[in-house]
Amino acid sequence: MIKEQIQDGLWRQNAGLVQLLGLCPTLAVTVNITNGFALGVATIFVMMLSNISISPIRNYVPESARVPIFILVIAGLVTIVDLSINALSKPLYDALGIFIPLIVTNCIVLARVEAFASKNSTLPSLYDGFFMGLGLTFVLIILGAVREIVGNGTLFQNLHFLIGEKYQFLTIQLFDSSDGFLLAALPPGAFIALSALIVFLNLVNQKK
Amino acid sequence: MAIIDSPAIKERSTVSIVMFTVILALLPSLFLQIGFFGYQILGNLFIGIGFALFLEAICLRLRNYPIRPFVLDGSAFVAAWLLIVSVPANIPIWTLLIGIFFSIVVAKHAYGGIGSNPFNPAMIGYAVLLISFPKIMTNWPVSEGFEVSNFIQFFEFFSFLNTNEVYDAVVSATPLDQIKTLLFLGEEVNILPISFSTLAPYQMIALLYFLGGLFLVYKKVITWHLPLSLILSIYFFSSLLYFYDQSTYMSPMFHLLNGATFLAAFFIITDPVSSPTTLKGKVIFGILIGLITVIIRNYGGYPDGIAFAVIFMNICVPLIEKFTQPKVFGYE
Numbered sequence: 001m002i003k004e005q006i007q008d009g010l011w012r013q014n015a016g017l018v019q020l021l022g023l024c025p026t027l028a029v030t031v032n033i034t035n036g037f038a039l040g041v042a043t044i045f046v047m048m049l050s051n052i053s054i055s056p057i058r059n060y061v062p063e064s065a066r067v068p069i070f071i072l073v074i075a076g077l078v079t080i081v082d083l084s085i086n087a088l089s090k091p092l093y094d095a096l097g098i099f100i101p102l103i104v105t106n107c108i109v110l111a112r113v114e115a116f117a118s119k120n121s122t123l124p125s126l127y128d129g130f131f132m133g134l135g136l137t138f139v140l141i142i143l144g145a146v147r148e149i150v151g152n153g154t155l156f157q158n159l160h161f162l163i164g165e166k167y168q169f170l171t172i173q174l175f176d177s178s179d180g181f182l183l184a185a186l187p188p189g190a191f192i193a194l195s196a197l198i199v200f201l202n203l204v205n206q207k208k
Numbered sequence: 209m210a211i212i213d214s215p216a217i218k219e220r221s222t223v224s225i226v227m228f229t230v231i232l233a234l235l236p237s238l239f240l241q242i243g244f245f246g247y248q249i250l251g252n253l254f255i256g257i258g259f260a261l262f263l264e265a266i267c268l269r270l271r272n273y274p275i276r277p278f279v280l281d282g283s284a285f286v287a288a289w290l291l292i293v294s295v296p297a298n299i300p301i302w303t304l305l306i307g308i309f310f311s312i313v314v315a316k317h318a319y320g321g322i323g324s325n326p327f328n329p330a331m332i333g334y335a336v337l338l339i340s341f342p343k344i345m346t347n348w349p350v351s352e353g354f355e356v357s358n359f360i361q362f363f364e365f366f367s368f369l370n371t372n373e374v375y376d377a378v379v380s381a382t383p384l385d386q387i388k389t390l391l392f393l394g395e396e397v398n399i400l401p402i403s404f405s406t407l408a409p410y411q412m413i414a415l416l417y418f419l420g421g422l423f424l425v426y427k428k429v430i431t432w433h434l435p436l437s438l439i440l441s442i443y444f445f446s447s448l449l450y451f452y453d454q455s456t457y458m459s460p461m462f463h464l465l466n467g468a469t470f471l472a473a474f475f476i477i478t479d480p481v482s483s484p485t486t487l488k489g490k491v492i493f494g495i496l497i498g499l500i501t502v503i504i505r506n507y508g509g510y511p512d513g514i515a516f517a518v519i520f521m522n523i524c525v526p527l528i529e530k531f532t533q534p535k536v537f538g539y540e
Contacts, residue, residue, distance in 0.1 A: 178343070181306070181340050181341075182339060182340040182341070182342075183340040184340075192314070
């Protein structure tokens with residue numbers, strides 16, 4: 001059972017590349033790895049928690065009122081994550097900005113609750129939330145890495161916001177950031193990089 | 209009895225003949241550009257166009273199209289040429305190749321190749337370079353007048369490859385850019401320290417674009433609707449501003465002779481693929497590009513707005529065509 005969730009989440013139904021859900025944060029925050037990773041982890045948390053909160057109550061939720069109820073639960077969980085990130089790392093919170101509260105409106109969270117948690121029992125729902133979120137996180141990290149290297153010439157910039165000031169040395173400067181290919185750091189670069197990833201995924205799927 | 213063509217067939221007009229005429233019309237201005245700014249642009253043309261044709265062939269091969277007819281139709285050739293004459297001649301070659309890549313692979317073939325590209329390939333390449341490398345793209349070589357030696361240096365360049373530093377790296381912004389900066393700093397137009405010798409090269413090249421464009425109209429490669437509406441539109445809107453306040457806005461003639469006005473009017477917006485096909489639509493297209501250009505030039509962050517105006521209006525072409533479709537005879 002869990003094998004299926006792993007395959008779906010990471011490859012077959014990948015949230016970012018196949019379902020194309022949650023594109024708004026995917027495109028907006030992935031200017032570097034740190035942002036992509038942090039938002040991905042936040043999304044994993046929200047998805048796991050929302051899936052295991054919804055799954056037990058799925059039989060008591062009236063069909064006609066399910067979306068407001070789901071959203072209310074998700075919103076509560078996102079608020080927890082939002083306040084936690086604010087408490088743990090203020091610079092990262094500022095960098096991610098509006099996109100943490102916006103996880104509420106992220107289609108992928110509602111989509112998994114609606115498509116999976118409201119039809120399956122708690123444990124598979126937990127797996128589904130985790131691996132769907134993990135799949136999205138991978139996409140966010142790859143996009144962040146590509147855009148950071150090409151656009152800014154750095155790797156792991158701002159990582160110290162996440163794990164502490166003393167890890168500032170982790171930032172790798174590959175070339176002077178004024179020589180960077182600015183387009184990659186701008187929104188069109190996100191679209192182009194994402195489409196390149198989708199092309200890659202389709203190529204691999206075709207080969208199979 | 210003499211065998212004659214049916215009267216509808218007047219002249220063989222294929223894509224490659226059209227493109228060849230366009231190149232012919234561009235040649236005089238290229239001559240001036242070499243004279244004023246050095247022969248580097250020739251190297252750019254050789255490498256850039258070679259790379260463009262190479263990418264074109266690869267894309268055609270990947271898309272299972274016959275390579276020979278499409279590479280030889282000259283559309284990639286002209287797109288690369290237009291991109292190269294719009295960027296500074298002293299641009300690093302790798303930057304230029306990135307621009308070529310975006311114009312051929314992304315703007316043209318990713319959208320379905322010749323005939324299907326909604327955006328002007330040369331302008332996409334230009335816009336990508338301008339927003340990605342603003343420092344490189346706004347530094348033009350300084351002209352020290354028309355120098356025949358530039359041509360001689362070109363041949364020396366080929367005979368003694370890399371033996372001497374052939375080009376001094378004196379660069380400056382284009383007049384349009386300089387004036388914009390000065391006006392932004394609060395200077396008044398009538399005391400601007402822009403000398404005639406700075407302006408002259410750009411304006412003479414622009415005039416040759418104008419003459420080349422007239423040649424294209426004469427040869428019926430393009431119709432007069434697009435160029436005339438763009439030129440009149442830029443003239444009209446910039447004179448509105450000029451009459452409003454002569455100390456902070458440049459004269460309409462300045463706007464016509466500087467920047468890419470004539471190049472765009474005759475060679476860029478007339479791209480048959482990405483411009484409207486209806487006559488009314490062409491006029492609307494030209495006027496709106498002129499309006500957006502004047503707005504960007506006077507109030508925007510970039511020195512010349514034509515590239516962005518063209519790209520923006522390219523998206524509007526389906527809409528323009530929808531509303532300007534001529535009525536079919538016999539229908540209500």
